[in-house]
Amino acid sequence: MIKLYDDYTHLTLDRRGFMDKLTKLVGSSAAAAAVVPLLSANKAQAAVVAPDDARITAERVTFPGPKGDIAGLLARPKDTSTKLPAVLVIHENRGLNPHIEDVTRRFAVAGFLALGVDLLSTAGGTPADEDKARDMIGQLSPADALAEAKAAVAYLKSNPASNGKVGAVGFCWGGGMVNQLAVNDPDLVAGVAYYGMQPKAADVPKIKAKLLLHYAGLDDRINAGIPDYEAALKAAGVNYQVFVYDGVNHAFNNDTSAARYDEKAANLAWGRTIDFLKANLG
Secondary structure, X not given: XXXXXXXHHHOOOOHHHHHHHHHHHHOOHHHHHHHHHHHOOOOOOOOOOOOOOOOEEEEEEEEEEOOEEEEEEEEEEXXXXXXXXEEEEEOOOOOOXXXXXXXXXXXXXXOOEEEEEEOOHHHOOOOOOHHHHHHHHHHOOHHHHHHHHHHXXXXXXXXXXXXXXXXXXXXXXXXXXXXXXXXXXXXXXXEEEEOOOOOOHHHHHHOOOEXXXXXXXXXXXXXOOHHHHHHHHHHHOOOEEEEEEOOOOOXXXXXXXXXXXXXXXXXXXXXXXXXXXXXXXX
């Protein structure tokens, strides 16, 4: 069922085709309807860090991009006068939704200046309908999305609250964007890609950032690119770490998806991510 849902959310299977196949798999349309909420993200899931958490300051911001203003959620620890390491948080193919905003606030609690960027800003912004958001992501020009991500890195680097060192963390589609940023933006100091599509091996020698790569053991589609990527990273002398979490699914970090989330793997990866970013951006 999770494999079928991945085909729907990441490949070319449309919703009608997904529901037809799911119905055949589980035996009835009623059972299929009951299963869908377990596979998809649940917006009602409580935030780990509430929007009004007293430990942080969070605000909506906009900054110039190559084709118009880019929006995002900027969060940082409250009442700190020291310059902060900066982290760009890049969303899945559902846009800047409540879950990614929550992740952005988590980074603020951990001591970072964090920007959850909305890379659908110039297309009208992330809609409430996640299926529509996925379709909008699919229509984005990869070059335009990368240019806007680079603008976000520049915004964080020059922000008065930043120490000038910027890292990026991305999930799924955003993980692939982190890999592309590493190839194309020399200002990126560190990158963390959660189950992200790998760049072309020929582009890997351009990478200057240090990398931390998280993969799900059951994610055959994305994992097929690991061997070539790792070989290219080694050949180019890139400083990197790769972890494959056995027995977990793509999007194992997303705690709003009951069927995918794996608490043990998510906590382990999160701890590694925070340690990695503090070591390289502090």
